[in-house]
Structures are given as C-alpha cells and as structure tokens.
Amino acid sequence: MLSHGLDLAPFRGVRYVPERVGDIAAVTSPPYDVVVRPDGVDELRTSDPHNVVRLILPQAGDQGSASRDAARTLDRWLAEGVLARDGREALYVYEQRRGATLQRGVIGALRLSPPGDGVVLPHEDVMPQVVAERSALLRETAANLEPLLLGYRGDTAAGDTAADGAAHDAAPPCATGEVIDRVVARPPLLATTTEDGYAHRLWALTDPADLRTVTEDLAGRTALIADGHHRWATSRRVAQERGGEPPWDRTLVLLVDTARHPLQVRPIHRVLPRLSPDRALDAATRWFRTRRLAQGDTGAALTALAAAAGPAFVLTDGAGTHHLLDAPAEDLLHRTLDAGGYPAAWRRLDAAVLHAALLGEVWQVPDLPSHIAYLHDTDAALHQAARHHGTAVLMRPVDEATVLDLARQGVTMPRKSTSFGPKPATGLVLRLLDES
DSSP states (O other), X not given: OOSOOOOEEOBOOEEEOHHHHSOGGGGOBOOTTTSOTTHHHHHHHHHOTTOTHHHHSOOOSSHHXXXXXXXXXXXXXXXXXXXXXXXXXXXXXXXXXXXXXXXXXXXXXXXXXXXXXXXXXXXXXXOHHHHHXXXXXXXXXXXXXXXXXXXXXXXXXXXXXXXXXXXXXXXXXXXHHHHHXXXXXXXXXXXXXXXXXXXXXXXXXXXXXXXXXXXXXXXXXXXXXXXXXHHHHHHHHHHHHTTTOTTTTEEEEEEEETTTSXXXXXXXXXXXXXSOHHHHHHHHHTTSEEEEOOTTOHHHHHHHHHHOOSSEEEXXXXXXOEEEEEOOOHHHHHHHHXXXXXXXXXXXXXXXXXXXXXXXXXXXXXXXXXXXXXXXXXHHHHHHHHHHTOEEEEOOOOOHHHHHHHXXXXXXXXXXXXXXXXXXXXXXXXXXXSOO
C-alpha cells in the first residue's frame, strides 16, 4: 500500500468570457505538440484573434521573444476581460464525446512528485530542447496553459498497483466516478463542439463534501502520464528552480479513470525531411526484409503493418510509394539494443528498434528537430514527406498494457512512442501561478 499518492487540489480556473469571444470552439486548440507547424499554427492564429495558440505556440524570432510575447498577450487578455478568473476554487469535471466515444475526468492542480516515487508514472523519454522551450514559456507566462492527460485505475483499491491495464467495460464507478456522475446531470459551465467533431462540456465542482470525496479517493492512487511528458518535465524543472514553493509545486492535469473510459492509443509517425526515400530504402535493405506494397494505397500499407510480426515499419515518400520493413537482422538488434540492459518487452518495441537501430545506426540521422519531425496524423506525415522530398516512417500503436508494464518497471520508452487520447482541448480552462 502506498503511503502517499495523487494529491489533487482545486484552483481558481481562468476561462474565456463568452461575451468577449463568441464561439468558444473558435478559440480552442489541440495540444501544442499536435498542432502541425507551421500550417496548423497559422490557420489557428488567423481563424480568431484570441485563439489560445497565440499563448501555447507564440511566433517570434527566438524562444525568449516568443515567450515574452505570450506573457504580454495573456496579460492583455486578462486586462481586457477576454479571459477571467473564476470567483471560487474548484475542480472541473470535463467531458468529451464523439459518436460512441465518451471520456470524463477531473481537472485540477496536481502536486508534482519526484521521479521514481511510483505516484506519477512516465513512460516516454523527453527531448531536452523541447523542455527548455516549454520551461521558458512557463517562466514568462507564470501559467499552466494546458492540462496533462493522466490515466488512473478506479476499479482497484487506492494504492493497489496490480491492475493489468486491461479495459473493463462494466467497471463500477469509484467514489470520484460517483461524484462525476452526479455533476454531469447539472447544466454545464460551457458546452461547445470543435472542428474534429468532439463535443466538450465543463462543470465546476465546488461543494466542499464533493471536493473532499474526490481528493480522498485519489490520495494513494497512482497515474500513468498518457499525454504531456514534456509538460510534466517542464513543471518539475521550473518548480525546482523555485525551490518547490507553492503554487509552482503543482501543475494542471486531467485525470481519467481508464477502467470506465479506456484511453485510445494511436501511433506517432516520423518524418525525415533530409533523408530521401531511395537512400533510406537502400540502406535499410541490408538489415531488414523489405517488401514493396500496393502503389498509392496507404490503408492497405497500414493493414500490412498491423499484421506484421515483430518490429516493423512502413517507409513512404508520401506520394504513394510504400515499403514494409520487418524481420530486422539479429546482429543489428544485438549491437544496438542489447547493451542497455532493458527488458525484452522494451527491445521488441517498434520505436526502440527505429531509434536505436535505424535512425541511430543504419541511417545515422541526427536526433534534432530539423532532422526528425513527429506527427500524429497520417495524412499530415505523408504531406510533409512529399513536400520536403523526404521519408515518412509510419508506425503502429503500442498496447496500453505494455506501456503500463514498462512504466511500473521504471523503464521509459523512446520519445513519442504513443499517442493516447482523446486529448483535452486547450483553452477551456487555464491555471495562473501568481496566487492573486
């Protein structure tokens, strides 16, 4: 049994004032790392002068100038009444729905836990340059601009980490789930539908008894970081700089009971703008079995990828030519993956083989943003590869049970190995760190 666990606290949320911005959906954005640069940023910036992308991805000549510009924009919107802080501290119940997909959770200020304590479990490595960029933004704005997505298991007793990560369709609600079920029967603070078809609703939870129920239920539980590893690392870095003092010792999170609302796991593709498809294929052929797939049929290529046994990838030029790479040479795997002492499940990961064997050894692609782009959307990856005459590496998702098992062993996967969702929309509620 854990002696400590998730410490979630209410806060005075900052939200857009509908009378000042009109359609709330028009000022929201996907999380910063899902927005496809620069096309997606430009589209959101021009779609509405108050779109939150101006805060999370400010456009300026350098990171320092961009972060200061975001801070000035935030201050101006607060002064003009575009954004306003709620009058009472609250936890926020958040619902996303599209078709048969329904996800509900609680947004609050989570105390940052030290690495290795088993309370908040990361499962991916982070890129130092991204943490540096996000840290500069956090320092300047003094605000949590978008929540992390964390999953916990409500079908186990607090402190029980033995759940296998499998979904339980009929899992009964835990105490937090019971509170959520009561809250969603009331009219929401806001309701909107974004362009991706998701309907979003938000409620403020302010009743002292309900707040106590939720915080006591979550205490002792653990959570897996589903989305937001860089934001978690950023918050921990800046909190350490501030001596761990409040309110910097907490960060904004959405906690979802994955027993009731199983998260969807999708792949994150790679685009190598400086590696031509011909060079990539020629170099890989020596170490992997390669097979040309049906011209122009990306769907069939992804089906072939899903059916492949062992580590596998699809290489494409984005213009219709696809090759399946699988059956990597054992001596290549031994040379590039066995030295780290990782468990067998890690050495079989597609992303581990890609980064250690293909990117690091075979292709020798520098681990820099200028050489490797990470895209969640398949069409966007194809477009970027074709646009730059580069190579897209299409990936397949990792199952949640493998992610959770490795996280509990303290083993992190290669960066951007998974994409959990649905992700919370950015801009529905923010958290200021000035304590006023």
